[in-house]
Each structure stands twice: as structure tokens, then as C-alpha cells.
Amino acid sequence: MSTVQIPLATRSPPTESEVRILSTVLRAGECTQPEIVRSTGLSQQTVSRLVNDLLGRGALALGNKRSSGRRGQPTIEITIAPQFAYSLGIALMTDALSVALMDFAGNVVGHEYLAMPVMSRKAVFARLREIRERFFAATPLARDRLLGAGIGILGPCLDGKARFNPPRALDEFAMVPIDELFADELGMPCWVESDGNAAAVGESFLGAGRVYANFVYIYVAAGLGGGIIINNRLLRGSHGNSGEIGRMLPWRNFQIPTLETLVQCLRKEGIETGGVSPMLAAFDPEWPGVDEWITQSRDQFSLIASAIAALVDPEAIVFGGRLPRALADKLLPALELFDDARREMPRPLPRIIASQTTYDACAIGAAMLPLEQTFYATMV
Incomplete structure (x- = not known):
């Protein structure tokens, strides 16, 4: 049996206030101490002391000088220390x-x-x-x-x-x-x-979460899943299964839209990819069968997105997973959020966007x- 090694960095765990500061700086990329004060609600004295402590421990680093446009010394940006x-x-x-x-x-x-x-x-x-x-x-x-x-x-x-x-x-x-x-x-x-x-x-810290504190992530791959972020926090649910988007559609009544069904559409048009991974490696949004998959999938995705908008009321619905960006660019404009559009002031609806992260x-x-x-x- 292997021995689990505890890294040096975790031997002095951060306090709750330090966690708030680190999370703020990570999402912002870089920010000044006054911006940290406004974002965290901590006092200026507390932020100054904790930032200096985190700088001394090597978790934060000093960045560029930023002019305020007024007289006096420029403020210095604070960043996460990558190493x-x-x-x-x-x-x-x-x-x-x-x-x-x-x-x-x-x-x-x-x-x-x-x-x-x-x-x-x-x-x-x-x-x-x-x-x-x-x-x-x-x-x-x-x-x-x-x-x-x-x-x-x-x-x-x-x-x-x-x-x-x-x-x-x-x-x-x-x-x-x-x-x-x-x-x-x-x-x-x-x-x-x-x-x-x-x-x-990942999207919460490194993608859409830098703009939206409340969003629902739709994970499109060989299956269909997702995750819910509320006030920058993952909502796991009672059993860790919150965000199981694919289970919103009974499989007996609907074809669940996945990348497996895309492979099947391509195969019917004579495009043999050998499975999801090879298909993604060579994906061409102009392949015959791609538009057919969008036609077959848009009602299901629209139903899912509309149910999310009604139940969760997020700022955004993010389509990601293994969904190629070129495919998302064709799919998302075809989706509809169902709304009664009552009077001249319809209810606010979430934005539907593609994932803002890269890699897998x-x-x-x-x-x-x-x-x-x-x-x-x-x-x-």
C-alpha cells in the first residue's frame, strides 16, 4: 500500500478569511487591495494584514503598478503565485x-x-x-x-x-x-x-464564473450531465447528484442528445469516425450529419434549458464538456428558452453561452x- 504524502503547502491551512481573499484574486486574475476589500467585505486593516501574510508564505505575489488617475502613489496589483x-x-x-x-x-x-x-x-x-x-x-x-x-x-x-x-x-x-x-x-x-x-x-474559477456567480453547466459528452453553481459555490445536492441534466428527459420518450448520437448521425451520412474520441480529434462542423444532429437535438436542449431557467433562474447556462466549440457555435443559436412574454416586460432569462475554458x-x-x-x- 502506498503512503499518502502531505505536501508542504497544506501544512498551514488557510483561514476562512484567507480563503475568501485567495478565491477573489484567483477569479479576478489580478486585483488591488481596495478591490479585495470591496469583494470580500473584510476590513481594510484585515485585508492588508492577511495579504502581507500570504505574500510572505508565497501564495500571493505582487504584480504591476496601477495608476488611479489621481495624485499619490499608484496601487500595486495582487496576483496568485503560480508556483x-x-x-x-x-x-x-x-x-x-x-x-x-x-x-x-x-x-x-x-x-x-x-x-x-x-x-x-x-x-x-x-x-x-x-x-x-x-x-x-x-x-x-x-x-x-x-x-x-x-x-x-x-x-x-x-x-x-x-x-x-x-x-x-x-x-x-x-x-x-x-x-x-x-x-x-x-x-x-x-x-x-x-x-x-x-x-x-473549473468553469466557476477559470471560465464563465469570472463573470457569472450563478450558472448551470451542461456537460455534453458520450452522456449528458452537468453542475450547478450558486453564488460561486457548487451545489452538490443531498447525494452529490445535483446537475444530472440528462435525467430530466425520460429516455423512453426522448432521444437524449449526446456526442454518441452525433456519431450515429455522421455514420448515416457515410462519415465513419470510429467513436467519440476519433470524431472529436478530426471534427469538421461542415460534415454531413452535423446539421441533422442539431435539428434532432435542439428541442431537447431547449426543453432542458427552459426547465433550468424556470427552476434555478441562473445568470447563464453554459454548454461545455466535450462539445467542440465549432459545434457549440452552430447549436446554441438554434436553442429557444420558452417564455410567455407577458406584457411588455418579460421575465429576465439567462444567457446561453459556450464554455470559456480550454483543454479538457x-x-x-x-x-x-x-x-x-x-x-x-x-x-x-
Whole structure:
């Protein structure tokens, strides 16, 4: 059995006020102390003291000078210190493994995507160890500053914690505590979320969450899932299954719109891609069959988005997951939010937008899990 190593960076855990400051700076990218005071509600004296403490510990760094446009000394921007800590994000898919190395500022400094014909424990852990060593060779500081690993996996959570019921291709990861399984194999602290929840966390810190504090994330992949962010926090639900978007449509009455159904539409038009991963690698929005998939899917997506707007009333609905941006650009204008448009003042409706993150959404979100669990805050 592997020994789980606790990184130096986590041996002095931040206070609640420090977490608020760090989260504010991460989402803003850079900000001044007065901006931190306004955003956190903390006093100027408290912010000054805690910022200086975090600068001394190496979690924050001084950035550029910013002129206020008035007389006096310019203010100095505060930024996250990228090299303070690192985290690993692992996305377990039915046919692929995606792994990201992220620094403390949310930058992806290493990423590998591997098509996996067999997603067995032996194959996955062997590849993970190889990938981790390649990341360490390219970023030596990460070896001693790795906070841990986050894992995103398909399927519903069974115990509100770490047991999931994924598709058959992930049988060897079903019904077991995923966090303990990976911690034992990798020798580091591990956290796990559904792919949709993980991606929503990543989007909250590094994408649309920098503009919208309340949004619902729709995770489009081989299946259909999602996550809900309320006041910058992930809403997990009683059993960890909030945001299971695909279950809003009874499969007996609707064709669930997924990338698998897109592959089927392409196949009918003579475009043989060999599955979701190869299709995404070569995706062309002008392929015959793409427009047919949009026609088949827009009513279902419109129904889902309209139900979300009515129930949650978010500022935005974000389409992401493994959905190619070129496909999102064609799909989203075709969607409709159902509204009675009563009188001349209809109710406010959320914006429908594409994900603002890059790389693999689940891997990025999974990499955020160790960071938010130890230094930032999204969970409720």
C-alpha cells in the first residue's frame, strides 16, 4: 500500500478569511487591495494584514503598478503565485484518459489525452504513473508541491461521497471509494466528483464564473450531465447528484442528445469516425450529419434549458464538456428558452453561452478540486 504524502503547502491551512481573499484574486486574475476589500467585505486593516501574510508564505505575489488617475502613489496589483502549489486532474471516460497538471493560479502547465481501448485499473494506473513522471520532468517544482489529484468520472454518485455507478466500460471503478482507490495507487490525497460537477467547478474559477456567480453547466459528452453553481459555490445536492441534466428527459420518450448520437448521425451520412474520441480529434462542423444532429437535438436542449431557467433562474447556462466549440457555435443559436412574454416586460432569462475554458473540461475541473478543497472555496 502506498503512503499518502502531505505536501508542504497544506501544512498551514488557510483561514476562512484567507480563503475568501485567495478565491477573489484567483477569479479576478489580478486585483488591488481596495478591490479585495470591496469583494470580500473584510476590513481594510484585515485585508492588508492577511495579504502581507500570504505574500510572505508565497501564495500571493505582487504584480504591476496601477495608476488611479489621481495624485499619490499608484496601487500595486495582487496576483496568485503560480508556483506555490500544483494539482493533478484526471478525467476517466469510457474510451479515454485525460490528465492535466495545473499550477496554483489555474494555469494548465501539462496536459495529455490518451485514447484507451480498455479502461481497466491496471492500464489506467500504469499510464497515470508514466504521465505524472513526464509532468515532473517538465515541471520539477511540481514533484514536492503537488497538493493531490482530483478525479472526474461519469455516472451518478451512490453515497454522497466517492462511490459512483459509471458505464460498463468503467466497471473496475464502479461501486468503490474512488478517492481511496486513487490515493492508495498514487500516494497522494485525492478527491472525486462526477464529470459534470468537476467541469462546473473549473468553469466557476477559470471560465464563465469570472463573470457569472450563478450558472448551470451542461456537460455534453458520450452522456449528458452537468453542475450547478450558486453564488460561486457548487451545489452538490443531498447525494452529490445535483446537475444530472440528462435525467430530466425520460429516455423512453426522448432521444437524449449526446456526442454518441452525433456519431450515429455522421455514420448515416457515410462519415465513419470510429467513436467519440476519433470524431472529436478530426471534427469538421461542415460534415454531413452535423446539421441533422442539431435539428434532432435542439428541442431537447431547449426543453432542458427552459426547465433550468424556470427552476434555478441562473445568470447563464453554459454548454461545455466535450462539445467542440465549432459545434457549440452552430447549436446554441438554434436553442429557444420558452417564455410567455407577458406584457411588455418579460421575465429576465439567462444567457446561453459556450464554455470559456480550454483543454479538457473534466480534467481542468478535476485539477481544481485539490486546489479548492485546500485553498479556495466552492463546495456547499
